[in-house]
Amino acid sequence: MRTALCKEYRFEASHVLPNHDGKCARLHGHSYRALVEVTGPVRERDGSPQEGMIVDFAKLDDVWAVTGERFDHQHLNDLQEFAQLPPTAENIAAVLLAAMDEEAEQGEAFGDAEVTAVRVWETAKCSAVARA
Numbered sequence: 001m002r003t004a005l006c007k008e009y010r011f012e013a014s015h016v017l018p019n020h021d022g023k024c025a026r027l028h029g030h031s032y033r034a035l036v037e038v039t040g041p042v043r044e045r046d047g048s049p050q051e052g053m054i055v056d057f058a059k060l061d062d063v064w065a066v067t068g069e070r071f072d073h074q075h076l077n078d079l080q081e082f083a084q085l086p087p088t089a090e091n092i093a094a095v096l097l098a099a100m101d102e103e104a105e106q107g108e109a110f111g112d113a114e115v116t117a118v119r120v121w122e123t124a125k126c127s128a129v130a131r132a
Contacts, residue, residue, distance in 0.1 A: 004039040004116065005054050009064050011072040015087040032071075033121040034096055036064065040113025059109045067099045093120040093130035101132070 014029035040054045050056055071079070076087035081099070085091045097118040104110045114132065121127040 001042065002039055003042050003054055004037050005057075005060075006035050006037045007057060007060050007064075009034045009036065009068055011068050013071055013074050013076050015076040017086050017088065019086070030122050032092070033127075034068075034093075035117075035119040036060065036096075036100055036115060037117040037119075038110060038113050039116040040110065054113050055110050063100055063103045063107070063109050067096065067103050070099065071096070089120050089122045089126065089128035090130070093118045093128045096120065097130040097132065 011032050011034065012029065013032060014027060016027045017024040019025070038055050038060060043051050043053055045051050071092075076082055076092065079087075081095045082091065085095070097115060100118065101115040104115060117129055117131045119127050119129045
């Protein structure tokens, strides 16, 4: 059976949406929240430290540490990832999903599990979800 685990992270960043017809056309910042979902099989009882887990939360933290650092306290419009995309909540979620997945695969951090969704909150009530 495949199961999902989730962990929330935070980062600070600024952006501007120059073609927006409202306030977002001006430079502003957010205290973003990102909920990362990892899906995979739960490891059976085998005497290992990871039995009963999909992925150890510490391994998820390690992958976020590399990925999140690229976005934290940055002006998102200046990042290469947003050279062709406006840094909207939708695009930020998609970029974070791809970056988390790539980082996890490079380090083989998650075994048979994969990053399957990232939800990004721009404000307390507004979020976007990217799914694999």
